[in-house]
Amino acid sequence: MTTSATLHALVPLVADLAEDLPEHERLRRLLAALRTVLPADAAALLRLEGEWLRPVAIDGLVPDALGRRFRIAEHPRFAQLLAAGQALRFPPGSPLPDPYDGLVAQPHAALEVHDCMGCVLQAGGRPWGLLTLDALDAGRFAGPAALDVLQAFSNLAAATVATAERLRQLRAQAHQAPPSEPPASAQRMLLGQSPAMRQLQRDVALVAASELNVLITGETGTGKELVAHAVHAQSARAARPLVSINCAALPDNLVESELFGHARGAFTGALSERRGKFEQAHQGTLFLDEVGELSLPVQAKLLRVLQSGQLQRLGSDREHRVDVRVIAATNRDLAAEVRAGRMRADFYHRLSVYPLHVPALRERDSDVLLLAGFFLEENRSRLGLRGLRLDAAAQSALLARSWPGNVRELEHLISRGVLRALSRTPHATAPGRARMLTLGAADLAGTVAAAAPAHAPAAPAPAHEAEAPGLRQAVLAYERRLIEDSLQRHGGRWAAAARELRMDRGNLQRLARRLGLGRP
Known part of the structure; x- marks a missing residue:
């Protein structure tokens, strides 16, 4: 040159x-x-x-x-x-x-x-x-x-x-936020360059610098726990512990002991004094996953800790003071839970001082390929392959998917596809013969590859399926009915229907075509 x-x-x-x-x-x-x-x-x-x-x-x-x-x-x-x-x-x-x-x-x-x-x-x-x-x-x-x-x-x-x-x-x-340092390992992090993810990353950086409690909402499989880790990692408490607890996995009779600890003899089997999750997270962050599963009595006791920073171990009258930032996550509509009487309004407002919504994968456009690359490299490393790639048909199939299971569904899909590709090329990981493996649409069969092309109407189900529809047919029929009803309510306006269904307009139109609703 x-x-x-x-x-x-x-x-x-x-x-x-x-x-x-x-x-x-x-x-x-x-x-x-x-x-x-x-x-x-x-x-x-x-x-x-x-x-x-x-x-x-x-x-x-x-x-x-x-x-x-x-x-x-x-x-x-x-x-x-x-x-x-x-x-x-x-x-x-x-x-x-x-x-x-x-x-x-x-x-x-x-x-x-x-x-x-x-x-x-x-x-x-x-x-x-x-x-x-x-x-x-x-x-x-x-x-x-x-x-x-x-x-x-x-x-x-x-x-x-x-x-x-x-x-x-x-x-x-x-924004009074400390510049984040790059992670020392490839721990899973918030990936994405779509507008929705860029906005989420900005919101995380903004709230992380504060001491506000955070409520993370979003569908199952969107990565709410990763958002919690990102908030903690960018906060002034990053050097202190992040303690996580899955509220949905706690038996009712152990919730108080897990959260607040217990005194010796508080119940059968309590042979020694024990600190709860709040005390373990002192000066750090406590992550309450699936917080919508907590019972009303436990919510009332948690509210006291959130308000005053004081707690009592189960079976003890002694007060313990804790300095804890709380991050909660749920896939439920907690405002609706309050209206239904299943959640205390004061507890809800204490948690959602700064709400963060994690977008569904179908709202993130081409982020699906970026995330697929992350999972492909994980599988390549784990299996000792020289290379692992998607062909053009597999890329198109991934982009056409509506992803009801979000990022978790994508992760499992890639893992299954790699195993299927390996099954037809078993020598790919033989000692000294590691080579490149290409995933095609057929390796994603049963999920992505089974979806109808974007321009084709949905194929009629066989007679025996019409008599006893399976799960997939039932889900497709439900999606079709939701879209049709929304369009009817909004006079055929796709933008209004997309807002009501909380979907990107383009994704809604592509889904409608796959469901045989005609070209918008």
Whole structure:
């Protein structure tokens, strides 16, 4: 590439350093510019987080690559790049597996990457992460000039990520929130780039800096516990314990003992004094999962602790003072529970000082592929595979799904699909023969693949199913009736029906087509 062309690509990036851009847009522009300077099929920026590398921006890779977490010990190319400390190109015939095999987003292209180079980015005098370039044909990066250009470009890339980091810190200070540190491991975290998830992440950062009690609501399987962990991790109590308790799993006769503790002899089997969850969470956070399952008498006793910070162990008259922040979660409509008399109004208002709603997966657009990438990499690591990918049909099937079971359903679906793919290629994990495994729509059969195409009406059920409909047929009929009734109430207006059904309009229209309601 000529010098003038290189300058033409780099000058806008220098100007961007002074602009207040969203971080993802700033990094996307960086990678797009790099691919105009060097002839790569894909580029990626990965942040170093303990023993893991997390992609924060990609260009030319499939969408699910952004959701993956790469353990450095399992990817020798990444380890060598980190150890080199400067721009490094791997020989085209290198036997080391490439983490991006099968992930370059070019239809009908070879799955394996044949030319790869990268370099470490430094920020604040320490490694921040990696910048990588990949090509599908050998010799694309031949010659020393490519390495020199990449090394020079890495300085601008380091300045770009440093600018993004500083802007994040300034925004955190503006909200009086401490800037969050990257996790030291690939513990599950809030993933997503949809507008709904970006808003949730902003709300989490805002409330985490306060001492307010938080009520997390959302459907089953949306990740409410992850939100609770995120609030705690970004709070001033992050160094103190986060104690969790599943209220739905507690027998009625043990609820008080678990929450408040008990004195010796308080009941049969109480052979010693015991601290409850509140005392264990002193100066930290207590997470009450499925809080809507608590009985009214227990709610009354919890209310006293929330109001005064004082409790009595079961069987004891002694007062104990605790300093605890409470985060509660439920999939129920607690306001409706109050109206029905199953929840105390004062207890509800004490809990929901700051409500957080976790969006359903069907409201998160293409986040499904990002999350699928996370679960694919988990399965790849667990099974010792060289690579694990989705073909185009499988990606389309995932995007077409309505996801009634949300993220948990997606996780289980991917795990089942991997096992099915392994069953037809049993040698994929044989010693010394680990290779890439591709999941197709057929591997997702029975769930995603069984859904009718978006443009086709629902197929009539066989006669024996019509006489005794199964669960799937009953669910489809129920969904169809709900949509039809809502449209009728709103005069055929899809936007109004979507608001009533708490769905994205586009997702509602796609679901309606699959249910045979015609093209909206």
